[in-house]
Amino acid sequence: MSETPPSERTRVKRHPERGAYDRATIDPILDEALFCHVGYVTDGRPRVIPTIHVRVDDTLYIHGSNASRTLRTIKDGEEVCIVTTLLDGLVLARSAFMHSMNYRSVVVYGPAREVTEREEKWMAQKALVDHVCAGRSDQVRMPTEDELRQTTILAVSLEAASANLRTGPPKDDEADYDLPVWAGVLPMATVPQTPQDDPRLNPGLEPPPNVAEYRRLPA
Amino acid sequence: MSETPPSERTRVKRHPERGAYDRATIDPILDEALFCHVGYVTDGRPRVIPTIHVRVDDTLYIHGSNASRTLRTIKDGEEVCIVTTLLDGLVLARSAFMHSMNYRSVVVYGPAREVTEREEKWMAQKALVDHVCAGRSDQVRMPTEDELRQTTILAVSLEAASANLRTGPPKDDEADYDLPVWAGVLPMATVPQTPQDDPRLNPGLEPPPNVAEYRRLPA
Numbered sequence: 001m002s003e004t005p006p007s008e009r010t011r012v013k014r015h016p017e018r019g020a021y022d023r024a025t026i027d028p029i030l031d032e033a034l035f036c037h038v039g040y041v042t043d044g045r046p047r048v049i050p051t052i053h054v055r056v057d058d059t060l061y062i063h064g065s066n067a068s069r070t071l072r073t074i075k076d077g078e079e080v081c082i083v084t085t086l087l088d089g090l091v092l093a094r095s096a097f098m099h100s101m102n103y104r105s106v107v108v109y110g111p112a113r114e115v116t117e118r119e120e121k122w123m124a125q126k127a128l129v130d131h132v133c134a135g136r137s138d139q140v141r142m143p144t145e146d147e148l149r150q151t152t153i154l155a156v157s158l159e160a161a162s163a164n165l166r167t168g169p170p171k172d173d174e175a176d177y178d179l180p181v182w183a184g185v186l187p188m189a190t191v192p193q194t195p196q197d198d199p200r201l202n203p204g205l206e207p208p209p210n211v212a213e214y215r216r217l218p219a
Numbered sequence: 220m221s222e223t224p225p226s227e228r229t230r231v232k233r234h235p236e237r238g239a240y241d242r243a244t245i246d247p248i249l250d251e252a253l254f255c256h257v258g259y260v261t262d263g264r265p266r267v268i269p270t271i272h273v274r275v276d277d278t279l280y281i282h283g284s285n286a287s288r289t290l291r292t293i294k295d296g297e298e299v300c301i302v303t304t305l306l307d308g309l310v311l312a313r314s315a316f317m318h319s320m321n322y323r324s325v326v327v328y329g330p331a332r333e334v335t336e337r338e339e340k341w342m343a344q345k346a347l348v349d350h351v352c353a354g355r356s357d358q359v360r361m362p363t364e365d366e367l368r369q370t371t372i373l374a375v376s377l378e379a380a381s382a383n384l385r386t387g388p389p390k391d392d393e394a395d396y397d398l399p400v401w402a403g404v405l406p407m408a409t410v411p412q413t414p415q416d417d418p419r420l421n422p423g424l425e426p427p428p429n430v431a432e433y434r435r436l437p438a
Contacts, residue, residue, distance in 0.1 A: 034309075034407075035320065037302055039258040039267035048258035048267055050304040050324055083256055085269040087409070090253075092430060095360040096348045097370070101254065105269055129315045133405070140400055141314040151316070169417045181359055182424045186352070186433055187412035188253075190306070198388045198402040205401045211311060214405055 020163040029106045029163055030055040032216055033084035034132065034190075038062060040074045040081070047073075053082065054124070054131035055158070060108055061115070061124040064152045074112050074154065082108040082156060089187040093170035094179045102166050102185060109160040115153040124153045135210040190216065239382040248305060248325045248382055249274040251436055253351065253409075255303035257281060259293045266292075272303065273343070273350035274377070279327055280334070280343040283371045293331050293373065301327040301375060308406040312389035313398045321385050321404060328379040334372040343372045354429040409435065 020026070036053045039046060052063045060082060074080055084106050091100040115121045125148065126137045143151065170183050192214040195207040206212075239245070255272045258265060271282045279301060293299055303325050310319040334340045344367065345356045362370065389402050411433040414426040425431070 034306060035304065035322075037256040037258075037267055037304070039256075039265040039300075041260050041263065041265050044260065044263075045298050045328075046258040046260050046265060046300040048256055048300045048302040048326070050302060050322065052320065079264050081258075081265040081267045083267040083269060085254065085256070087253060089412075089415075090351055092352060092355065093359070095362070095366075096344060096356060097362050097366040099348055099351060099355075099359075101271065101351075103254075103269065107267070109264075125315060129318055132309055132318060132320075133311060136311065136318075137315060140312070140318075141395055141398060143314070143316050147314075147316040169415075169419070172419075176360060177419055178421070179360060180421070180424065182426050182430065183417040183420060184426070185415045185417075186426075186430055187415065189410050189412055191408050191410040193308075193406035193408055196308075196388075196404045196406065198404075200388070200391075200396055201402060202397070202399070205399065207401050207403070207405075211401065211405055 020165065021161075023158070023161075025163045025165075026106050026158065026161050027055060028217075029086060029104045030060065030084060031131075033086055033106075034216075036062065036082050036084035038074070038080055038082050040078055042073050052128055052132065053084065054127045056124065056127050058158045060156045060158055061128060062112075062154050062156070063128050064154070077111045077113070080110065080112045080154075080156060087188050088167070089185040091166070091170045091185055092183055094172045094176040094181040094183045098170055098172050098176075100166060100170070102168070102187075104163065104165040106161060106163050108156055108158060110156045112154040112156050115155050118148070120155075121148055121151070121153055124155070125151060128153075133210060133214065135208075139208060139210075192216075239384065240380075242377070242380075244382045244384075245325050245377070245380050246274060247436075248323045249279065249303060250350075252303035252305055252325075253435075255281065255301050257293070258300040258302070259297055261292050271347055271351065272301065273346045275343065275346050277377045279375045279377055279380075280347065281331075281373050281375070282344075282347050283373070296330045296332070299329065299331045299373075299375060306407050307386070308404040310385070310389050310404055311402055313391045313395040313400040313402045317389055317391050317395075319385060319389070321387070321406075323382065323384045325380060325382050327375055327377060329375045331373040331375050334374050337367070339374075340367055340370070340372055343374070344370060347372075352429055352433065354427075358427060358429075411435075
């Protein structure tokens, strides 16, 4: 697992103890997160959109349709800032000031490269489907050549990636520990619920195990 | 509830049927979401950071510390793009191409105004704590004047806000409905887990009902 040395821009300044640049920290966050937010500049102004991503080795792929104004704007080598954030818990301190959240976040900077080579595009499309639901690409009809053409996929190198995270209990001012206030962490989890059949589902079809027993992180 | 007419910039172009500009749609998304992503431009480049927000009437407040590089950069009238996205489910279609997610997202554009007036700053700080955990501001030590000075709060008007959402089952190509593939939605929910006491908690303190029976959306 390679280590990405922090550049001036990716270095975590606000809480240096919360920053991490090693791929052993970064990759599991990207792999667990179901979607990301992509920031870019258009006419000098900031724009941010949510979209689906997948990490394949040292590359982050993000997905869109050709109709998307966003991906049309950023596909020509434009600089992007991609962030994904997993909320792990509410940090409930004894003072309002010390309230916080436990989270794991990754920021990736870089020029976006449009994926045009058919082989890479197919691989990324397959990886995107399997990122959402592991094993799904083996169960569904894969894209036709025309569908592949209608899909825009952008690639960003993980070279300039960094992770930010906070874990653990609240940190209160020493004087506040005597206050009669409950303090601790309320963990939060993204939990799959019962699958809902498509109303047009043909009789006799049941959710496969990768849906019925969905786990965000396959072992 | 006022309606925000769509400007050229906020108009939802990609899937016009997914766009909404009425505050009856926008406000509950902002109120349910625990955090947001703030995009801005620095040295011509995009930056995106996650932070906590709260909506109070027609204003979105975002929170930071004075030490934060981000909030230092954007507090002087800088244009920001704030996005918050709630994931509601994985849309598992019969073809890879038609896979999607059910989500509710809000985008807010506008110049950020630094909150400097003490009364508004106090109100926003209280609202931020209660946004994370309803009623918490009545239970904890509220900020001293010094803590208030150490906090940077930015305000953005909800004038240029829009919502994007997708709901419902997958939409497949007609020919694909006969494939022997299970299709439907796997709903996803953000679920509070069992509260974890601070290891330094004084004996006899129990999580209050607003923590022990935490609900994201108070009735």
